[in-house]
Amino acid sequence: MQFNVPLSEWTTHAALSKWIEETILQCQPARVHLCVGSNEEVDQIAAQMVEAGILVPLAKRPGSYWCHSHPDDVARVEESTFICSEKKEDAGPTNNWKEPSEMKQHLKSLFAGCMQGRTLYVIPYCMGPLGSPLSRVGIEITDSPYVVINMHKMTRMGRQALDQLKNDPFIPGLHSVGVPLKEGQQDEPWPCNPKQRVIAHFPEEKSIFSFGSGYGGNALLGKKCFALRIASAMAREQGWLAEHMLILGLTNPEGVKKYIAAAFPSACGKTNLAMIMPSLPGWKAECVGDDIAWMHIGKDGRLYAINPEAGFFGVAPGTSMKTNPMAMRTIEKNSIFTNTALSDGDVWWEGIGSEPPEALTSWLGTPWDGKSPAAHPNSRFTVPMTQCPIYDPAAEDPEGVPISAILFGGRRHNVMPLVTEALSWNHGVFLGASLSSETTAAAKGEIGKLRHDPFAMLPFCGYNMGDYFAHWIDIGKHTSASKLPRIYSVNWYRKDAEGKYIWPGFGENARVLKWIFERASDKAPATTTPIGQIPPQEALDLSGLQTDYDSLFSIDKDNWKKELQDLKEYFQRFGTHFPKELARELHHLEERLK
Ligand code: GTP
Ligand code: SPV
Ligand code: MN
DSSP states (O other): OEESSOHHHHOOOHHHHHHHHHHHHHHOOSEEEEOOOOHHHHHHHHHHHHHTTSOEEOTTSTTOEEEOOOTTOSSBOGGGEEEOOSSHHHHOTTSEEOOHHHHHHHHHHHHTTTTTTSEEEEEEEEESSTTOTTOEEEEEEESOHHHHHHHHHHSEESHHHHHHHTTSOOEEEEEEOSOOOOTTOOOOSSOOOGGGOEEEEETTTTEEEEESOOSHHHHOTIIIIIIIIIHHHHHHHHTOEEESEEEEEEEOTTSOEEEEEEEOOTTSSHHHHHTOOOSSTTOEEEEEESSOEEEEEOTTSOEEEEOOOSEEEEEOTTOOTTTOHHHHHHTTSSOEEESSEEOSSSEEOTTSSSOOOSSOBOTTSSBOOSSSOSSOTTOEEEEEGGGSTTBOGGGGOTTOEEEEEEEEEOOOSSSSOSEEEOSSHHHHHHHHHTOEEEOOTTBSSOSSOEEEOGGGOTTTOOSOHHHHHHHHHHHTTSSOGGGSOEEEEEOSOOBOTTSOBSSOOGGGGHHHHHHHHHHHTTOSOOEEETTEEEOOGGGSOOTTOSOOHHHHHOOOHHHHHHHHHHHHHHHHTTGGGSOHHHHHHHHHHHHHHO
């Protein structure tokens, strides 16, 4: 077997060496590349991909590339994602489950010889700041060079991760695109195996296997597979939280800074809020993370968050200098664009803020027809976080940042008001558990369909969601109520009778953040309604906006009674795993709505 460096020189970690050797025997690659994580290393891999016609360098964005995927491999595949706990009950009613030994048997046959003709890459990566006691190390073995160059931007990868690991246990993740190459067989530009796709998690053993997809969260195993599904199971055992949340620092005109975390389902606005340019004069936001937060109670009893990632894998369509200027500046260089459209030396997408250029290659790699979307709705950019002009230096703080408020929000064209404050921690947990949202292109399947997505974790919770609710209730008992962040429900997506968004969103969301910030300083009033506290008209700055307060905050009792009925039915699915504290919150809501 041909290695770029001898295994024994690369690591002395016995369990790691053994796993690599076993995997080589199982997957039968043609070559092995042990990643060190240097820029030269990834530049070389990228150059080979350019040579092979997989990546197109972008003359107008230094160090950047465009590529497009197979049309059947464009988003997360929830129907092929499994939680393989020993007991089905431990996966719960919201996850697909397979008995572990049965799944292992199936994986064994899938992975046998699956890397023939390809290079097997070993990627050590650290989730979280280097040197942080809260960080965790994973090792991904993959046959996709695309995964290597993306992991280099998304995580602290290579030598530095091995140094962090020392001789400790790691989270193994085995990934293959699932297309072995016979002697002399020409490779495809985006090899994948949609028919045999499976993304399997073993939360007890804490391992990950992903087969058949090369796209995003299916293939970059540090992200959803480790930092959410496996990490949520670890967090439950160890008394912390692994969440689908952005983290942002907000500084008011007086120079006081507070941190806010927010959970919105996929493609519902985390990246945009994480990099917000507040429309209100004197307010400043800084970005700690845009997708995942690991949170724990600190020594002072407050909730602290780190961002386990080192990069953004952000939705391209809709990103413009008007909606998200900080993202636009972040992606001026050293970025990978997947499934956007390609113009002369640059990229283009719907909502970028300019007319489509004359000659445009669509995300399918063919001349754009001018009718169907030029960029896939789930096309994305990959870029290191450090390039963000408002990257918060505290994002590297090994202890994390103290969280003053937690937001839950989804796409709801009606029912949910612009913002509601929870009456207590347990009521806040109830708001998180009650989250529903209209589906987006981030996952395969129908778009715009309302579904329950508790805590924006429906596709990402690695254990029984009822137990997850109970874990959140439990966290609230580990410190005093005054130290816990207040919890909010927000909705940027209410529509009028014509189907147009009522709320301008983006930078204007700062108006809502301002009220939340001032609530955290006990400086803003609130009005109590049956569903929670809302800002009274005078406490929310709507000056200069076309929208009126009532259209944003009206609470339709009939709609809410339907919402309540639906929640009652939904929560029954969790049976005895549904915490009594949330049953009590449901009952209180019913009483208040009478
Ligand atoms: P994932 O990366 O899939 O987890 O998504 P995300 O939550 O980070 O979503 P993102 O911020 O990328 O937003 C997804 C889409 O929603 C983009 O097309 C945005 O332009 C749009 N969007 C974001 N914020 C707002 C908002 O405040 N109002 C409106 N109307 N659209 C928004
Ligand atoms: C999401 O779907 O929530 C994402 C994109 O953040 S992916 O990494 O592909 O899961
Ligand atoms: Mn996400």
